[in-house]
Amino acid sequence: MTDIAKILARTPAFETFYTVDEMDALALRYAEDYPGSVSRAIVGASRKGHPIYCLSVGSGERNALCFACPHPNEPIGAMTCFALLKLFLEDPALLAETDFAWHFVYCADPDGTKLNEGWFKGPFTLRNYARHYYRPASDLQVEWTFPIDYKSLHFDKPIPETQALMGLIDELKPEFAFSLHNSSFGGAYWYSVEKDAKFCRSLETAATRQGIPLHLGEPESDYIVRYSPAVYSMMSMKEYVDYAEKYANGFGADSPTCGACSADYISGVCDCLTLIAEVPYFYNERIDDTTPSDMTRRDAILAGVERSENLRRLMQRWRDMSEQLFSADNPFPGLLMDHLDACESMLETRRKSAVSEAFDVPATVSEVRDNLYISHYNEYLFIGLLIRAVDCEEARRPGREIELSLRVVRDEAEAALSRGIAELEKEAAYSVIPIKKSVSVQIESAFAAIAHLNDEVLQ
Numbered sequence: 001m002t003d004i005a006k007i008l009a010r011t012p013a014f015e016t017f018y019t020v021d022e023m024d025a026l027a028l029r030y031a032e033d034y035p036g037s038v039s040r041a042i043v044g045a046s047r048k049g050h051p052i053y054c055l056s057v058g059s060g061e062r063n064a065l066c067f068a069c070p071h072p073n074e075p076i077g078a079m080t081c082f083a084l085l086k087l088f089l090e091d092p093a094l095l096a097e098t099d100f101a102w103h104f105v106y107c108a109d110p111d112g113t114k115l116n117e118g119w120f121k122g123p124f125t126l127r128n129y130a131r132h133y134y135r136p137a138s139d140l141q142v143e144w145t146f147p148i149d150y151k152s153l154h155f156d157k158p159i160p161e162t163q164a165l166m167g168l169i170d171e172l173k174p175e176f177a178f179s180l181h182n183s184s185f186g187g188a189y190w191y192s193v194e195k196d197a198k199f200c201r202s203l204e205t206a207a208t209r210q211g212i213p214l215h216l217g218e219p220e221s222d223y224i225v226r227y228s229p230a231v232y233s234m235m236s237m238k239e240y241v242d243y244a245e246k247y248a249n250g251f252g253a254d255s256p257t258c259g260a261c262s263a264d265y266i267s268g269v270c271d272c273l274t275l276i277a278e279v280p281y282f283y284n285e286r287i288d289d290t291t292p293s294d295m296t297r298r299d300a301i302l303a304g305v306e307r308s309e310n311l312r313r314l315m316q317r318w319r320d321m322s323e324q325l326f327s328a329d330n331p332f333p334g335l336l337m338d339h340l341d342a343c344e345s346m347l348e349t350r351r352k353s354a355v356s357e358a359f360d361v362p363a364t365v366s367e368v369r370d371n372l373y374i375s376h377y378n379e380y381l382f383i384g385l386l387i388r389a390v391d392c393e394e395a396r397r398p399g400r401e402i403e404l405s406l407r408v409v410r411d412e413a414e415a416a417l418s419r420g421i422a423e424l425e426k427e428a429a430y431s432v433i434p435i436k437k438s439v440s441v442q443i444e445s446a447f448a449a450i451a452h453l454n455d456e457v458l459q
Helices: 004-008 020-033 076-090 092-098 110-114 126-131 160-172 197-209 237-248 262-267 297-325 334-353 365-372 374-395 404-427 435-453
Strands: 038-045 051-057 062-068 100-105 148-150 153-155 176-185 189-192 226-228 231-233 273-284 292-296 362-364 430-432
Touching: 004 435, 020 038, 020 051, 020 076, 020 110, 038 160, 051 076, 051 160, 062 076, 062 160, 062 435, 076 092, 076 100, 076 176, 076 435, 092 100, 100 160, 126 374, 126 404, 148 237, 160 262, 176 262, 176 374, 176 435, 189 197, 197 226, 197 231, 197 273, 197 435, 237 334, 262 273, 273 435, 292 297, 292 365, 297 334, 297 362, 297 365, 297 374, 297 404, 334 374, 362 365, 365 374, 374 404
Parallel strands: 062 100, 062 176, 176 273, 189 231
Antiparallel strands: 038 051, 051 100, 148 153, 189 273, 226 231, 273 430, 292 362
C-alpha cells in the first residue's frame, strides 16, 4: 500500500516553467550526478534538429513510458517528469516497489515549446497566455500525427518527433503509457482506456486532494463516453471517424488533415494502460457545480454553438484579408486555418447531435458555464495565434510597414481578444492553479495507474 500523501509532500514547489534549455541542462545534470541510476539517450530529433531525450530509471521487467509536451503549450507534464525522476532517484526503494522501469521523454516537441516560452515565467493571466500561446497546425502536432488507415481516414506522414515516440513504443512495449497534457481553463479530467469504477475514483481523488475542481462540463469531443464524473473514454481517431459517419455522413471535403493519437498507435503495438491527465492552468470556482440550471443541455449546447459560429465568421473575415500575405514558413497561422477549415462541419455535427433526446434534460450550472463561456477560451487562443502571425511578418520586415490589411486584422483581433477576455473574467472569474498542485495531480494519477496494474491500492 503506497502512502501517496508522503510522496506528494516531496513534490517541488515550482514557481515557473522550465524553458527547453533549462530542461536539457537539468537532464544532463541528473545523468552526470546519478551515472549508475539514470540513463540519458537521444531517441530522435525535432524538425529543426533539436535532440529529443529520454531519461530512464529502474530495472523492472515492465516499462512505463511518460511523455510530456506532446502539445508544446502544455509544459506541466515536463515538470511532472522531472518531479517523478527526482523522487525515484532519491528513493530507490519506492522505484523498486513499483516494479517498473520508467522512461521519461520530458519534451516531445522542443521547437514548438520554445515558441511558448514567452509566458513560461509569467505573469500567469488569461491574456498573457493567449498572447504568447503557440500550437502548430494539426498535421505538425506530435500527439496527432501517428499513422492510421481506417475507413475514410488515411494518414502516413508522422513528423520526426512522432517517429521518435513510435520507436520508443515499438521498443519498450509499455504496460503503462502516460501522455502528459494540460488544459487552459476549467477543471481536471482524464482520458483512459481503463473504465474500472474504482480506478476512475482514484484519479478524481488526485484532483480533489489538491483542491482542484473536476471538469464536469461537456467533453472535448462529442464521441467521447463519460466513465465517471471526470474520467472519459480515450480519445481515438477511429471513434471520431465512426461518429462522423453516424451524424455527418462522413467527413467529405472536411476530412481531418492529421493522423491518429498516441493511444491509437499504442493499442496496435501492445496491451497497455494508456492514460491522459488534463490539468488546467486556470479554473472557475463553479466549474464543478452540478446543481440544475434553467436551461436544457440542448439549449446550452446550441447557445454555445451560436457563439462559436459568430466567432468563426469573424475569424473567417480576417483569414480572407490576411491569408495570402503570410510567409509560407510563418509558424503561427496554421492551426487557425485548420480550425476554420473544419469548424463549420464540426459545429453542424454538434447541432445535429444535440437533437438527441439525451440532451432534453436540465443542464447543470457547470455545463451552462462551459458551453457559454469557458470552452470559448480556446477560440480566443486562435485569435492570439493570428496576432502573433501578423507580428511575425512585421518582425521579418524591419524598417518596412506591413500591408494595411494586416494592420487592420491585427487591430481588430486585438480588440476582439480584449473583449473576449474581459467577458470571461466577468462571467467566469478565474484563479491560477499553483504548478505544484497540478504536478501533484499527475504524479498521483501515475501511482494510481501503477497501483491498478499491480492490484494494489493507494493509501
